[in-house]
Amino acid sequence: MRISRFLVIAALCFSIGLHWCALQSIAWTTMVIEYSKNAPFKEALAKTFDGQHPCSLCHAVQTGKKSEQKTNVRTVTKIDFYCAARPSSRAQDFLRFDYSAEATPTVARVESPLTPPPRLAT
Numbered sequence: 001m002r003i004s005r006f007l008v009i010a011a012l013c014f015s016i017g018l019h020w021c022a023l024q025s026i027a028w029t030t031m032v033i034e035y036s037k038n039a040p041f042k043e044a045l046a047k048t049f050d051g052q053h054p055c056s057l058c059h060a061v062q063t064g065k066k067s068e069q070k071t072n073v074r075t076v077t078k079i080d081f082y083c084a085a086r087p088s089s090r091a092q093d094f095l096r097f098d099y100s101a102e103a104t105p106t107v108a109r110v111e112s113p114l115t116p117p118p119r120l121a122t
Contacts, residue, residue: 020065027057 013019028048035044035053047053054062 017065017068020061023057023064024061027055027061030057031055 031048031053032041032044034055035047039047
């Protein structure tokens with residue numbers, strides 16, 4: 001049960017592209033740590049997010065996102081409706097049918113119910 005839940009959650013995360021966000025976050029964290037070794041923290045943040053100094057993981061994330069966008073694009077140029085209703089020759093007109101009074105006899109009960117009601121045999 002837990003494994004199936006995990007697999008469903010993982011499939012949903014991959015379908016909405018959450019893995020790219022996670023990889024990009026890892027890349028930014030790694031870049032901030034690396035850049036802060038040689039420069040103040042403020043400069044490391046600026047260098048990380050300026051877009052001029054991407055790392056190899058950032059390039060991989062960008063190419064992965066672009067390749068997903070290219071494969072997911074579909075253009076619909078023509079819509080055909082194949083399930084159009086056609087008149088059927090098998091359809092018959094509705095025939096009204098009345099039941100006669102003799103066909104359904106009413107049965108009246110002659111005996112009265114037992115008093116007191118019977119008890120279960122034990």
